[in-house]
Amino acid sequence: MRKFKLLLTGILLCFSFTVFAQQTLKGVVKDKTTGEGLPGVTVVVKGTNNGTSTDFDGNFELKNVKSGDTIVVTYLGFKEQEVTIGTNFNITIQLEESTERLDEIVVVGYGSTTVKDATGSVEAITAKDFTKGNIVTPENLLSGRVSGVSVKTSGAPGSGSEIRIRGGSSLGASNNPLIVIDGLPINEGSVTGSRGILASINPNDIESFSVLKDASATAIYGSRAANGVIIITTKKGSSSYSLDYDLQFNFGKLNDRVDVFSAGAFRDLIAQRRPGDLGLLGSASTDWQDQIFQTSVSTIHNLSVRGALFDKIPTRLSVGFTDIEGSILTSNFNRANVSLSMNPSFFDDHLKIGLNYNRAFEDSRFGDSGQIGSALRYDPTQPVYDATNPYGGFYQHMSGAIIANGTRNPVAELLLRNNTGKVFRQYGNLKFDYKFHFLPELSAVVNLGIDKTKGSTIDLNDYDLGRPSAALINAGVDSRGSQERKNELIDAYLKYGKEFGDFKFDVTAGYSYQRFENFGSFTGNIFAPNNVASSFADPDVVNIGYLGRVNVSYKDKYLLTLNYRRDGTSRFSEKNRWGDFGGASFAWQMSEEDFLKDSNVISTLKLRASYGLTGQQNLPGVNDLYLQRYRFGNQNSQYLFGNQVILSTIPSEINEDLKWEETATIEVGIDYGLFDDKITGSLNVFKKNSTDLLADSPTAYNFTNSVFQNNGEFVTRGIEFSASADVIATEDINWNVNFNATFLDREIEKLALGQDVQIFNISGGTGGYAVLRREGEAPDSFYVFKQLYDTAGNPIEGAYADLDGNGIINDDDRYIKENPQANVILGLQSSFNYKKFDLAFNLRANIGNYVYNNVNSSRAQYALLQDNAVAGNIPTSVLNTNFINTSDVITSDIYIENASFLRMDNITLGYTFDRPIKKYSTNSVRIWAGMQNVFTITNYSGLDPEVFNGIDNLIYPRARTILLGVNVKF
Structure with a gap:
């Protein structure tokens, strides 16, 4: 080179x-x-x-x-x-590195603008601002960085995340934002064998994120933008040569455990509570959580080269290899990426072509996180291995054969199960941008995109010719599946920009076509006697949009943006197929006025106001609810026709009146800069109102008990604040601090027939539920009984307050106690440089989020010391309640805990050597070390206060990880 x-x-x-x-x-x-x-x-x-x-x-x-x-x-x-x-x-x-943000480019829908000229609520995060650390999937680069945005990820390697912008806008439909990669909107559904829709994307290939939050900014995406939009821009080619190599080692260990009884304490407990079961105990001392968890070792390699191919085509080629070991035995995630970007221009830059092509290969082994529950329950007095046992040489509870209903050895269940997934994904786009020679103010853009993914799974339990050799009582498991998704895009639009005196116009108008395909097949367990294979082919989803935007600027002080989109989708019937969406926003550059222009304090002050209407059409597994469909009945739905057995067909539910869910947002905001923009930030106040909510609601007809319908209203009110400050900026020292805060208040204003909706999402008991949707309350609020206590302050099992005073304890005595969503979300990032040293850390906090501790409610009971004729362990938290049988008290408010937290996600320290190996033209070498998941301060008694849906039923835990890395630039 x-x-x-x-x-x-x-x-x-x-x-x-x-x-x-x-x-x-x-x-x-x-x-x-x-x-x-x-x-x-x-x-x-x-x-x-x-x-x-x-x-x-x-x-x-x-x-x-x-x-x-x-x-x-x-x-x-x-x-x-x-x-x-x-x-x-x-x-x-x-x-000198610029601290000026006003001229930074912000990518928006079908174009770009600058921070100075943006009229909507748009926030851009570039590579230098990304969250650092053990970043495996790209959304975690945003964690804690943007006000109004929360990213929640489990500890599973390469796992998908729950991304919410301003809390989401729906109840029954999707709350995920629309994600656009280089102009290609992607489907949020992943294929079998994958850990998530973003798992195949290499974070090292990301150049920037643009987060569109208010409806005026997102309206250009119309029917899919109700939950906000995240635009990902990948790294592009360059005419200057460079070669970068990044290497990272990660060493992870779980330090937290659910407290259960040790072997000695368990023997004492059995002797006290169930002396007749002492003969069931063994002589070993096994910590089953220690046995199923492992110290993980992971590596990440990234190599990228930039330069002008044939001295004319700016090009970037990168390869990446990610090998992430999970904290649970057998859990692993491997990914290989190849990315190519070419950005040539022709005819004196009148024609610009952008090619982005990516190939990704995922290879995963899924360690069953359900075995965490088995590790809590398994008898700690029994050993892991038993050479005399015919079921794989592992100890098992036996009574001639494996005891049918007892908990199985969790180590055996992990090691003898090989549940794997493979995914091949290729995606990218080809963009043509032609500026007309006869009218250079006018340009035509055509963007062609494709995203094609194939996935497969093989789930095997050890078996030998149909005879069990694993910790199973059936003849083994062999289940396989495959799935393919395809996403095709054609965008074509015109852009016109012209200045007329003090006025500046920028007009965009065009057409968008996108089609989604999804099909696959599954064998089921081929060793199951009644197994039936299945296949599916979803109806294609086609989205068509006509879009337009006008930007008007007067003296660069008064800015107006108008957006409009007319969308059509194949998901709805002809009478409801088309929807109209749009938005308007206005901004006033107050700092350009004479009364502020010479201010020594206020360097930037922009007032913004916006209103917009966006839509929602993404229903789980529903693409053609308006069509009459039939399904085959089961074995009990057959009849004889002559001598032939015929399966009956049953009509499926149908709703021809289904239409768009709509979200209207009104917002007022201020962008500010103080002391020559050494301190910059924004303040936004907004209200989102979602109507015609798409929800699975009860129905008295239609061959079903419920069907997706348009009913209900939902409102979110919020305040966002952000500040970035250059605390110190000298020749040797640079210290920058970023802070953001979000306040959210969410409320259901209307439900179908005004009826409560019960959410069955807890384990333990029969038909138990502790989550409710009710008019006037926050979505998915906890609905529980008020626990009564004796004079010593101890809870009384099964005793609840008679809140309605009628002398009868029933569901009418339940009350709403908090909800899983935080009222306040905070983020703080610090970046400090002293000469060649750099130090960075990231803090996040949630205030006001509550968690239902389903671990305690379903397991912390003395009745479970007997596990179907064998002894079973339980959490030590039972000592706090002394409850005998929590199946009757799972709806007590004693299990609703304040899960507010302060978490340091990561901290890194690095040193850069300038041209240390001149012989090989190395430009710089940076060595660094850090820690991921440094600490969490919380009063929550469970493993982790940050859980999905507010129900803690043993999530995949996050490890504390030591990070070591080197970045070499040639």
């Missing part, structure tokens, strides 16, 4: 000397902080088209320059600098 660079430089120099015989300006452009040469810096003689770019080492040569000329030096992320040429034609220029 070095020879190629030298050869290329020599050719360019020879060409330059041949063409010009005039004075040549030579120089080097460096980063003032690090002293490193900056590649790709633009150097232009002011007022002319005479310019060039720096090479890999920051060197440049500019012909036809004379004394007195002024050159303008610009580089993304650094302050623009002007230099007047004197008699010295060999100069060194030092650029």
Whole structure:
């Protein structure tokens, strides 16, 4: 590569000397902080088209320059600098990193704008601002960084996340934001064998995120934008050569456990509570949680190269290898990525072409997290292995054969089960942007995108010719499946931009077509005697949109944006197929007015106001509810026709009146900058109102008890605040702090027939539920009995307050006690640099979120010391209640706990060596170390206060991880 660079430089120099015989300006452009040469810096003689770019080492040569000329030096992320040429034609220029955000580019739907010109609630996060640490999937780069955005991820390697922008907008439909990658909206559904829709994307290939939050910003995406939009822009090619290699090692260990009785304490408890069961106990001392958890070792490799292919095509090629070991035995996630980006331009930059192509290979083994529950229950006096046992050499509870209903050895269940998944995904886009020669203000854009994913699973339990050799009583398990999803996109639109005096216009109008396919097959367990294989092919979903946007600016002080989109979808019947969505936003650059222009305190002040209407159509597993469909009955739905057995067909539910769910948002916001923008941020106040909610609601007809219908209203009120401050900015020290805070108040205003909706999502008991949707309350609030206590403050089992005073304890005595969603979400990031040292950390906090401790409610009871003729362990929290049988008290408010928390997600410390190996042209080497999941401060008694849906029924725990890494730049 070095020879190629030298050869290329020599050719360019020879060409330059041949063409010009005039004075040549030579120089080097460096980063003032690090002293490193900056590649790709633009150097232009002011007022002319005479310019060039720096090479890999920051060197440049500019012909036809004379004394007195002024050159303008610009580089993304650094302050623009002007230099007047004197008699010295060999100069060194030092650029300072820019703290100015106003001119930063923000990608929005079907275009881009700047921070200064944005009228809606849009926030951009670039690579330098990403959350650092053990980042496996791209959404975690945003964790804690953006006000109004929460990212919740389990500890499973490569697992998907729950992403919420302003709390979501729906009850029965999806609350996930629309995710757009390089202009391609992706389907949120993943295929079998994958851990999540974003699991195949390499975070190292991400250049920036744009988060569109208010309806005026998201309305350009119409029917799919009710929950906000996240636009991902991947890294592009460059004309300057660079080679980067990143290596990261991770060592993870779980430090927290659910407290259960040790072997000795368990023997004492059995002797006290169930002395007749002492003969069931063994002589070992086994901590089953220690046995199923492991210290994980993981590696991440990323290699990327940029340069001009054939000296004309800016290109970037990257490969990445990720090997993540889970904290549960056998759990593993492997991913290989290849990414190619090419960005040539032709006809004097009138035609720009962007090609982005990505291939990803996922290979996972799914360690069954359900075995955490088995580890809590399994008898701690029994050993892990028993060489005399015919079921794989593991100890099992036996009575001639394995006891049918007792808990199985969790180590055996993990090691003898091989549940794997493989995924191949290819996605990308080809974009043409042509600026007309006869009218350069007008350009035409065509964007073609494709996202195709194939997945397969194989779930095997050890077996031998139909005879069990594993910890099973059946003849083994062999279950296989495959699935394929395809997403195709065609966007075509025109853009027109023109200035007329003090007015500036920017108009976009176009058409969008997108089609989604989904099909697959599953064998079921081929060893099950009544197994039936199945296959499916969902009806294609087709979305068509006509879109338009107008931006008007007057004197760069008064900004107006209008958006409109007319969407059609195949999900609804013809009479409801089309919907109209739109938004308007206005911004006033107050700091440009005379009364603030010379202020020494207020450097930026922009007032914003917006209103917009967006939609929702994404229903779980429902693509054609308006069509009459039939399904085959089961074996009890047969009849004889002659001598032939015929399966009957049964009509499926239908709703021809189903239509869009709509969300209207009104917002007022302020963007501010103080003291020459050393402190910047924003304040937003908003209200979202969702109507015609898509919800699975009761029905008295239609061959079913319930069907998706449009009924209900839901409102969210919120306040967002963000601040970024350059606390110290000197030649040797730079310290930047970012803070964001979000307050949310969510309330259901209307439900079908005004009836409560019970949510059955807890384990323990029969038909138990502790979550309710009710008008006037927050969604999915906890609905429980008020626990009574004796004079000593101990809870009385099965005793509840008679809240309605009628002398009868029934469901009418339940009450709403809090909900799983935090009222306040906080994020704090700090980045500190001292010369070659860098230190960064990330803090997050939730206040007001509650969790239902289903671990205690379903397991902390003395009755479970007997586990179907064998002894079973229980959590030590039973000592706090002394409850005998919690199946009767699972709805007590004693299990609703305040799960507010403060968490340090990560901390990293690094040191950069400047050109340490000159022989090999290394530009820099950075070595760093850090820790992930550093600490969590909370009063919640369970493993983790941050759980999905507010129900803690043994989530996959997060490990504390030691991080070691090196970044090498050539």
